[in-house]
Amino acid sequence: MAINGDVTNRQVLLIGAGGVGAMACVSLERSCMASVTVVLRSNYDKVKRDGFEIESVDHGKLSSWRPTTILDAIPQTHESATYDYVVVTMKNIPEISNIPATIKPAVTPGYTTIVLIQNGIYIEQPILDAFPSNVVLSGVSYIGAHERNGCITHNEHDHMNLGVFHNQALDKKIEHDKLQDFATIYSANRAVSVDTAGDIMFYRWRKVLWNGVFNSMCAITQLDSAAIRHFGGEYSLLRPGMAEMAAIAKADGYDLGPDIVDLMIDFTPVELAFRPSMLVDVDKGNPMEIEVILGNVLRVARKRGVLTPILDNTYRFLKLIQTRLLATRGLVSQKQECASDLVWI
Structure with a gap:
């Protein structure tokens, strides 16, 4: 009752x-x-x-x-x-x-x-x-x-x-x-x-494709959603990272479609300059949702044998920023790195 x-x-x-x-x-x-x-x-x-x-x-x-x-x-x-x-x-x-x-x-x-x-x-x-x-x-x-x-x-x-x-x-x-x-x-x-x-996982993969790339890279560069594209990040980072993400999803059984990268880029029009949630967290000095948004994606990639050089480096940079944010709050020591179970190849 x-x-x-x-x-x-x-x-x-x-x-x-x-x-x-x-x-x-x-x-x-x-x-x-x-x-x-x-x-x-x-x-x-x-x-x-x-x-x-x-x-x-x-x-x-x-x-x-x-x-x-x-x-x-x-x-x-x-x-x-x-x-x-x-x-x-x-x-x-x-x-x-x-x-x-x-x-x-x-x-x-x-x-x-x-x-x-x-x-x-x-x-x-x-x-x-x-x-x-x-x-x-x-x-x-x-x-x-x-x-x-x-x-x-x-x-x-x-x-x-x-x-x-x-x-x-x-x-x-x-x-x-x-x-x-x-x-x-x-x-x-x-x-x-x-x-x-x-099957809710299809929609989780669609959203994490945007979050794991756009959100992460804005947090690292401290550029908003428009600036990162204006300054050349769309073709050097965003699109390649999203292509890796789509390949992981497909290997996991979720084909997001051949135009998914274009759809996700167009979902964030260049006229709409905003600061995604991870970047807002960095602005405020708050820890970020790195593991569930990107770490879990890379764990699937390891399991499925998908190579992810762009996303690997994105994760590495985010972990360094996360360590700084946690250290500022006294949650880790200045010399301690945030632990990860991911194996680099």
């Missing part, structure tokens, strides 16, 4: 209310089918006191907006208080956080559905390993939303591909029903759209 015993009102715990997470809270709450408990960290005091200030292309202006419950720590579930869904929108940075360990107190074995709305490729298996009796849903989000101290700017429509990461121990109908239920709740107010996918 849900916490309040009302099966029509799903109880949702959302962890990580930056821009993406905050707008997910809005969509879920405005469905009138879910009550959201959100876990905040750096912005907890501000949001608890004043709520979110939101300017949204989908939902309009929302002042002092709050979800049902705001917490500063993961709650411990028990028999009379369980969550139907645990939604994870926090950044996936294994150097500083362990997602399965983080969410474990809130997950009821065999009951809670875990929804990952995060960047990266093959991020689901560690969750399935930690929670072998739970449904795992995987979401690829295309929203444009940014949070700063409780203020949300949402300027690109909320659209998501959502699919099941299949658990061999579960009936596929159970997984499918949970997929349809969450998609219905999330998109109930019709301001946002959710497309359910038969």
Whole structure:
């Protein structure tokens, strides 16, 4: 049963209310089918006191907006208080956080559905390993939303591909029903759209092709999406890197099409000069999502025997920057390099 015993009102715990997470809270709450408990960290005091200030292309202006419950720590579930869904929108940075360990107190074995709305490729298996009796849903989000101290700017429509990461121990109908239920709740107010996918990994590969190249190389060069092309990076770095990424995906069983590089380049028009998320992290001195966005890609390349000279060097440079960012926060020593299990050839 849900916490309040009302099966029509799903109880949702959302962890990580930056821009993406905050707008997910809005969509879920405005469905009138879910009550959201959100876990905040750096912005907890501000949001608890004043709520979110939101300017949204989908939902309009929302002042002092709050979800049902705001917490500063993961709650411990028990028999009379369980969550139907645990939604994870926090950044996936294994150097500083362990997602399965983080969410474990809130997950009821065999009951809670875990929804990952995060960047990266093959991020689901560690969750399935930690929670072998739970449904795992995987979401690829295309929203444009940014949070700063409780203020949300949402300027690109909320659209998501959502699919099941299949658990061999579960009936596929159970997984499918949970997929349809969450998609219905999330998109109930019709301001946002959710497309359910038969194989979510195809869409993860499409997005990581852009993120693993454009995002990474902007972070390294500290050039925005337009400047890196103006200064010659499109044909020397971006296109070759994307071609390597497409070859890895194809070797993994996902043919993204012969025009995928052109599509991804055109997806980021040169007139739109913006600073991708990794570059914003570097600007703020925050660690980056290197492993899930690029490290996991290169692990697939090693497994499939695909040579990746451009992406290998991209990863090496990112690891050096990551070490600097972690050292500044006292998380590694100045002489210590971020560990990696990748073998260079």
